[in-house]
Amino acid sequence: MRAIKRSPAGDAMTDLILDLFRVNNLTLTWGDRLVAPLGLTSARWQILGAIVGADRAQPVAWLARDLGANRQNVQRIVNDLAHEGLVTFELNPHHRRAHLVVLTDKGLKTYDAAIRLYAPKINSLVQGLPIEEIKTAGRLIKALRKKLEQEVSADA
Known part of the structure; x- marks a missing residue:
C-alpha cells in the first residue's frame, strides 16, 4: 500500500499532535498527583x-x-x-x-x-519558559482547536 505524502506543514502538525497527546497524558498524571490529597x-x-x-x-x-x-x-x-x-x-x-x-x-x-x-x-x-512563547503556543492551540471543531461539526 502506498502512503500519501504529507506536506512539510502536515508533518510538523503531526509531530505537534503527537506531542500534544503526550503532554495531555502527562498533564493528567501531574494533576492527579497534585489533587489526590x-x-x-x-x-x-x-x-x-x-x-x-x-x-x-x-x-x-x-x-x-x-x-x-x-x-x-x-x-x-x-x-x-x-x-x-x-x-x-x-x-x-x-x-x-x-x-x-x-x-x-x-x-x-x-x-x-x-x-x-x-x-x-x-x-x-513555567520557570525558564518565556511568557511570549507560552502565549504563542496558546494562540496556536486555540487556532488548531477551532479548526478541529469546524471539521468535527462538518462531519456530524
Whole structure:
C-alpha cells in the first residue's frame, strides 16, 4: 500500500499532535498527583473548575460542551461529586429533566484548596519558559482547536 505524502506543514502538525497527546497524558498524571490529597482527580478538578468558571449554574450537557467532553462521562463524574457532597442539583426553570449543577460550600472549599496547591506548582513549572512563547503556543492551540471543531461539526 502506498502512503500519501504529507506536506512539510502536515508533518510538523503531526509531530505537534503527537506531542500534544503526550503532554495531555502527562498533564493528567501531574494533576492527579497534585489533587489526590484532596480526594480529587484531574477530571473531577476540571469539572469543579468549569462550575466555578461559569456565569451561572448549568446542566451537565452545558458543562460537557464547555469542556469539549462527552456528556455521559461528565454526568458520571458529576454524580460522583454529588455523592461526595461537592456539588448538588437544583431545579432548572428552563428544563424539567436537566437539573442545574451547583457547587456546595464543601465543593468550593475543595476547589480553593486545589488552587492553593496548584499556584506554586504552576509557577515552578513555567520557570525558564518565556511568557511570549507560552502565549504563542496558546494562540496556536486555540487556532488548531477551532479548526478541529469546524471539521468535527462538518462531519456530524
